[in-house]
Amino acid sequence: MKKSILIFIENNGKSIQDVSLELLSKGNELKEKLDTDLHAAIIGDNNTEFYSKLYAFGVDIIYSVNDGEFKEFKTLPYTKAMLKIIKESNPQIILYGATNIGRDLAPRIASSLKCGLTADCTDLRIGNFEYMKKTWKNLLYQIRPAWGGNIIATIVNPEMHPQMATVREGVMHMIEPDYSLKGKVVEIGVELSDKDKKITILKRIIKEKTVDLKGANIIVSGGAGMGSKGNFNKMFEFAKLIKAEVGASRAAVDFGFISKDHQVGQTGTVVKPRVYFAFGISGAVQHRVGMENSGTIIAINSDPDAPIFDIAHVKIVGDINTILPLMIKTYKEMGK
Amino acid sequence: MKIVVLVKQVPDTKNVPENAMKEDGTLNRQALEAIFNPEDLNALELALELKDRYQAEVTVISMGPPNAKEILKDSLYRGADKVVLISDRKLAGSDTLATSIALAGAIRYCEPDFDIVICGRQAIDGDTAQVGPQVAEKLSIPQITYTINMDRIENNHIFVSRETDNGIEMVKGELPLLLTITKEANIPRLENIKFLMKYKKADIKEDAKIKIPVLGLNEIGIEEDIVGLNGSPTKVKNIESVVITKKDIKNYSSDEKGISELFEDLVKNHLVE
Numbered sequence: 001m002k003k004s005i006l007i008f009i010e011n012n013g014k015s016i017q018d019v020s021l022e023l024l025s026k027g028n029e030l031k032e033k034l035d036t037d038l039h040a041a042i043i044g045d046n047n048t049e050f051y052s053k054l055y056a057f058g059v060d061i062i063y064s065v066n067d068g069e070f071k072e073f074k075t076l077p078y079t080k081a082m083l084k085i086i087k088e089s090n091p092q093i094i095l096y097g098a099t100n101i102g103r104d105l106a107p108r109i110a111s112s113l114k115c116g117l118t119a120d121c122t123d124l125r126i127g128n129f130e131y132m133k134k135t136w137k138n139l140l141y142q143i144r145p146a147w148g149g150n151i152i153a154t155i156v157n158p159e160m161h162p163q164m165a166t167v168r169e170g171v172m173h174m175i176e177p178d179y180s181l182k183g184k185v186v187e188i189g190v191e192l193s194d195k196d197k198k199i200t201i202l203k204r205i206i207k208e209k210t211v212d213l214k215g216a217n218i219i220v221s222g223g224a225g226m227g228s229k230g231n232f233n234k235m236f237e238f239a240k241l242i243k244a245e246v247g248a249s250r251a252a253v254d255f256g257f258i259s260k261d262h263q264v265g266q267t268g269t270v271v272k273p274r275v276y277f278a279f280g281i282s283g284a285v286q287h288r289v290g291m292e293n294s295g296t297i298i299a300i301n302s303d304p305d306a307p308i309f310d311i312a313h314v315k316i317v318g319d320i321n322t323i324l325p326l327m328i329k330t331y332k333e334m335g336k
Numbered sequence: 337m338k339i340v341v342l343v344k345q346v347p348d349t350k351n352v353p354e355n356a357m358k359e360d361g362t363l364n365r366q367a368l369e370a371i372f373n374p375e376d377l378n379a380l381e382l383a384l385e386l387k388d389r390y391q392a393e394v395t396v397i398s399m400g401p402p403n404a405k406e407i408l409k410d411s412l413y414r415g416a417d418k419v420v421l422i423s424d425r426k427l428a429g430s431d432t433l434a435t436s437i438a439l440a441g442a443i444r445y446c447e448p449d450f451d452i453v454i455c456g457r458q459a460i461d462g463d464t465a466q467v468g469p470q471v472a473e474k475l476s477i478p479q480i481t482y483t484i485n486m487d488r489i490e491n492n493h494i495f496v497s498r499e500t501d502n503g504i505e506m507v508k509g510e511l512p513l514l515l516t517i518t519k520e521a522n523i524p525r526l527e528n529i530k531f532l533m534k535y536k537k538a539d540i541k542e543d544a545k546i547k548i549p550v551l552g553l554n555e556i557g558i559e560e561d562i563v564g565l566n567g568s569p570t571k572v573k574n575i576e577s578v579v580i581t582k583k584d585i586k587n588y589s590s591d592e593k594g595i596s597e598l599f600e601d602l603v604k605n606h607l608v609e
């Protein structure tokens with residue numbers, strides 16, 4: 001029997017998390033390389049809403065646990081549901097988003113199946129592996145940073161399958177859905193016992209996200225060199241124009257120019273946008289660890305020797321007070 | 337009430353000194369200091385708070401090389417009642433699954449009647465956050481991960497808050513269970529002078545005045561083929577150091593001409609729409 005690729009579809013009853021769609025996109029590529037089928041595991045109480053979307057992302061078979069008991073994520077019930085789905089789907093690879101949910105659920109399943117699991121991958125590839133004069137063909141290369149980002153490791157699971165990984169949000173490219181595609185649904189029923197209900201959720205507080213640094217393609221960040229809240233207002237104007245989110249250094253937050261949820265760095269958010277603008281940020285290591293993997297780093301600083309220029313791709317030496325308004329004007333004049 | 341805390345000694349990956357990078361761009365591990373995994377200090381602190389509030393007995397277990405005794409001594413200095421080191425050559429190369437098999441075995445052996453097992457959310461060498469949930473599965477107990485606050489214990493249930501992807505969840509869990517703790521949960525206490533004096537001579541050596549027990553696979557009853565390199569499903573294929581190199585940097589002037597050129601290039605390269 002052909003072994004599938006199975007993707008855990010994280011959803012909140014209203015929508016599917018982007019990371020799951022990104023994984024399906026990657027799944028399409030892997031499916032082609034490995035000549036196999038793409039399966040989706042969806043657990044919740046409003047699953048039918050999502051079937052057409054899952055097909056549009058190339059899913060051949062949807063395994064669905066659709067039951068009021070599974071409205072909210074709970075470790076033990078979801079583990080039980082996944083184990084049942086895995087039995088049906090017979091996957092060689094299972095992928096989960098590296099979200100709090102994925103990172104709670106996946107290790108529990110790995111332990112239960114006695115298979116390997118690699119956390120927080122930033123890249124996945126297919127390749128061979130040689131070890132002690134033996135060769136394994138077409139294994140999943142699970143690529144991830146470790147040691148605080150000082151090393152990049154490639155991990156494989158040669159023998160104890162399925163090969164499982166959690167994957168960071170925003171690193172896999174999302175494909176265009178094709179709504180003409182169709183597949184099939186297999187409904188799975190799961191009986192829960194008292195043993196699965198030892199944890200009760202008493203209350204849920206949803207914090208509306210106002211800043212989405214992780215999901216941003218472009219971030220314009222300001223530091224102490226911005227000098228004032230007023231300049232940050234200009235920054236928001238600039239961000240809106242070029243469809244960016246606004247980030248900040250800790251110094252800018254400490255000065256009260258902007259709120260803490262905008263902070264990038266070791267004690268803020270770690271970001272990896274396509275483009276990162278650093279206005280008046282010196283480039284302290286605690287800031288750098290939060291942004292140095294950005295695609296293109298554009299640094300603007302009045303000090304030509306500022307350390308930020310050591311990691312920047314684009315260097316502009318000058319005063320923010322003139323450069324920021326000039327950027328806004330220039331972009332507007334380009335007819336955008 | 338009996339509490340087990342799992343702690344790990346890790347290289348201080350957050351402070352990589354200049355000399356840690358070798359000429360060839362690889363990492364010199366010896367140059368990194370060995371420290372108490374930061375979030376395991378939060379795990380220990382939570383256990384000590386439970387000890388203060390509910391007279392709990394706190395056992396700290398670490399698996400690692402003999403040198404990991406340092407963090408166990410540190411745990412004693414902060415107020416732990418009992419510490420145990422799991423150390424065996426056959427454990428070398430264990431991935432998270434093999435590690436959790438050994439740790440679950442150690443817990444069953446040392447403290448079979450535990451009420452709560454507490455772990456850090458993740459260890460800063462691997463950042464996997466897997467060992468906690470895997471130990472819970474091996475012990476057949478529920479888990480509460482990403483715990484950011486402990487409210488109380490009442491009628492054999494613990495009440496905690498945990499961080500979710502979009503907010504906070506207040507949950508109630510029946511004991512026994514396993515918690516993983518984030519750094520937001522508390523501020524770890526410092527070493528206590530009284531305990532420092534008391535345990536200064538604690539060691540793993542046979543003739544130590546206060547002996548820190550060291551257990552191998554035989555003692556904890558774990559077969560060698562399910563731990564170590566052989567028992568680990570994951571293998572490291574290769575490792576590359578990330579060397580921070582000065583990239584090719586492109587200069588633009590800060591005047592109108594420079595800024596126009598910049599935006600033309602950004603648009604041309606589809607970086608900005």
Ligand SMILES: Cc1cc2nc3c(=O)[nH]c(=O)nc-3n(C[C@H](O)[C@H](O)[C@H](O)COP(=O)(O)OP(=O)(O)OC[C@H]3O[C@@H](n4cnc5c(N)ncnc54)[C@H](O)[C@@H]3O)c2cc1C
Nearest residue numbers: 223224225249250251265266267268280281282287302320
């Ligand atoms: C435990 C710990 C955690 C930390 N976590 C973080 C974190 O998560 N994120 C973070 O950012 N920091 C963090 N920090 C702080 C960090 O060490 C730096 O202090 C901080 O990043 C500096 O911010 P800055 O670059 O904006 O300010 P500064 O270092 O003061 O730099 C300001 C820059 O602006 C330039 N400048 C001034 N005026 C102008 C002008 N008119 N035009 C153009 N340029 C100008 C200057 O040349 C200078 O380079 C942490 C520190 C510690 C100890």
Ligand SMILES: Nc1ncnc2c1ncn2[C@@H]1O[C@H](COP(=O)(O)O)[C@@H](O)[C@H]1O
Nearest residue numbers: 342343399455456458459464465466467
């Ligand atoms: N070798 C070990 N000894 C004791 N506890 C460990 C060990 N490895 C991991 N842990 C515990 O599991 C948590 C998560 O570790 P990790 O999965 O490696 O990120 C840590 O914070 C510790 O509480």
